[in-house]
Amino acid sequence: xxxxxxxxxxxxSCGERLDAAGTMCEGTPAPTPGDITICVVCxxxxxxxxxxxxxxxxxxxxxxxxxxxxxxQIRRAQEAVAHAKGN
Numbered sequence: 508x509x510x511x512x513x514x515x516x517x518x519x520s521c522g523e524r525l526d527a528a529g530t531m532c533e534g535t536p537a538p539t540p541g542d543i544t545i546c547v548v549c550x551x552x553x554x555x556x557x558x559x560x561x562x563x564x565x566x567x568x569x570x571x572x573x574x575x576x577x578x579x580q581i582r583r584a585q586e587a588v589a590h591a592k593g594n
Contacts, residue, residue, distance in 0.1 A: 511537045513555075519563030520551035531580050543570070545581065550588035552581055 508529050515526040523546060528538045538544065540557045543564070553561040554570070567573060567581050 509533075509535070513538060513559045516560040518546040518549060518551055519553055519561055521546060521549040523548040525561070531584065543567070543577065543581065545584045545588065547588060550585040552585075 508531065510527050510529045512526060513528050515524055517524055525546065528544050538555050538559060540555050540559065542555045544553050544555060544561065545551065546553065552564040552567050554564050556562050564570065567578055
């Protein structure tokens with residue numbers, strides 16, 4: 508997993524200040540507008556904006572062009588966050 512610095516922004520759900528993004532797959536480039544990210548504190552799914560801030564995503568299945576494999580990765584990441592929190 509590779510980490511990238513992004514402009515500091517707040518999670519749209521829990522308000523945590525976030526300033527980095529990590530990749531789930533080897534060879535994935537730095538985040539760009541429209542890419543998906545997940546808050547490491549609460550598991551909220553968000554999409555990067557044009558300024559690499561965050562926009563909340565209520566239902567990832569409604570993201571245009573989302574691939575089923577991406578939805579599985581989102582679920583796995585949310586489960587990892589929940590597990591880390593003891594839920």
